[in-house]
Amino acid sequence: MEFWDTGTHGVQPPLTPDAVRDAEKVLGVRLPEALLELLRVQNGGTVVDSRTAFPVTSATSWASDHVPFDSLMGIGPEGGALTLLDTPYLVGEWDLPSPVVLLCGDGHTWVALDYRECGPDGEPSVVWLDADAESELPLAPDLRTFLDGLVPADRFD
Template sequence: MRDNLLPQLEAWHEEDEFEEIVNAIMEIPVEDRDYVLISHLGRALNNLERYEEAVEQFLSIEEEGKDDPLWNYRIGFAYYYLDQYEEALRAFEAADQLEPGDEDTLEFLDLTRSKAPQKAVEVSSAEVDTVVDFDFTDFWDDSEHALEQYVIDDPPTDELIVSLEEELVFRLPTFYIHMMKLHNGGVPRSRCFPIGESVSGAKEHIRIAGILGIGREKRHSLCGESGSRFRIEHGGYPEIGVVICDCPSESEVVMLDYRESGNDGEPEVVHVDKENNYKITRLAPNFEAFIRGLAKE
């Protein structure tokens, strides 16, 4: 019976007949339901937005499921829509560790991280590099041009950050803020971000000229003379977020894209090419991944 039921469950799932799945499995005695059947039941309950029941079913097979990326993703999905973001985050992080790179998992990871409560900790500039787990030694190229156009002498205060976020109408990524508290704006030594193998004239990477700091006084700072709002309003760039990096060409920028995450979420990083009809190319799921992906040409 079970062998005949599984193809039917999949067929019902493809046809969005989720009630049929629930009814069929619930008719089976509890002691006869195995891991696969309960997984089908939990998935169907998720699709019916019966998330509390779904969590109950998934927890009943937790011992078997904890090493299964799909189990972690599905229970994370239920926790997310129950607004239990800490539990959802743990589940999605486990799913990502078990099966790195899954697009659905990465999408919900970003969404959940933007909503999960952050532990309030005071971080001194000397401790920031430990917190963000990134070695910034020899990261910056403090040339005369960089110091004049990009680098702001003082790290941003919390008051300044709040002020700029209100002006930009977007919450800045935590990793970016930590970076700027160590070195506020500048030109990195590694300025190329790979975008895949070349095809018929396409670039293999995009190149940045500098990273805008948190401030107003430097020309190339977030709210400076050539900052984010200026580039968007005078360059016609799409109103999707914040210009975070200049490119050598005046017709290109790198932006934080908040379309999926919302203004308070963790934005993706994209490249916008004005000369190519403002083509948007996704670079990284978040700013930290973008920084870690920078390479020398």
Template sequence: MELKFFKDFDFTDFWNKSSYSERDYIEEFPDDEMIASVEKELGYKLPASYIELMRIQNGGLVEKSCFPTTESTSWAEDHVAITGIMGIGRDKTYSICGELGSKFMIEEWGYPNDGVYVGDCPSAGHDMILLDYSKCGKDGEPEVVHVDQESDYKKTFLAKDFETFIKGLKNEEDFDGE
């Protein structure tokens, strides 16, 4: 597969290889039909960089699990943490259309319906990573934001697009531990 977005990105040690990741996150590789079906169900055109990553590995826990922020969040003063990236599909618990996927977070947890929730955080649902379409429309290139349920669904800007978000993820050790 010819990469358009992640050409210079080293995926060594990016994904967490575990039975939990296999069982609850990693879907079969999405074909065009599955992508179209999921986009129709969610009402948003998925970013090409997200689709490309899901064709490398369709969801999973990540080793590089922290993204730097310029403002403090419920997680830390200088970063947010994620558990995993949701894959394109419906079969796994943590897929964007899975049991605890994007629609569930909107319908059951009251998250803003501003896009597609693609990343979960260690807080067990109290904060999420959103592809935010509120500025670009349903077919545009969404920003990536952190949405904090504990702070009245406050959004913290993370990255101008999904590719920038993935490339900006860092190891937990890169941040000073408390």
């Protein structure tokens, strides 16, 4: 499945090694290579026409069988769109667990890299966070597994 949509919403300037180092310093974690590979192709933006989802076996506030993954935040401060660098502020604003790196969300719900088990230099798992319900759902043991599990959202009702 193709990953990036052709739109420009949320797209940041091309990723540089300096931007990665700065982001890891701000976030206090090592970002997974699977994430950096995607961001080197396009630094954030909409995912395949914003119709992508990850199947789940436990119901969430979003749906009984999937969670959305319509975009991926990039690294950078451009254009007023949220970026990975907004994670520290958003974690505080929405009273989310930490340390995490938010990948996609709307404030109420998020898909995030979860560093609580692996530590700042480990390979984070991927988790669904629901700020309103104060709940979370593990999605995948790592980002590559999560990405491999994405499907077109039209597979769900």
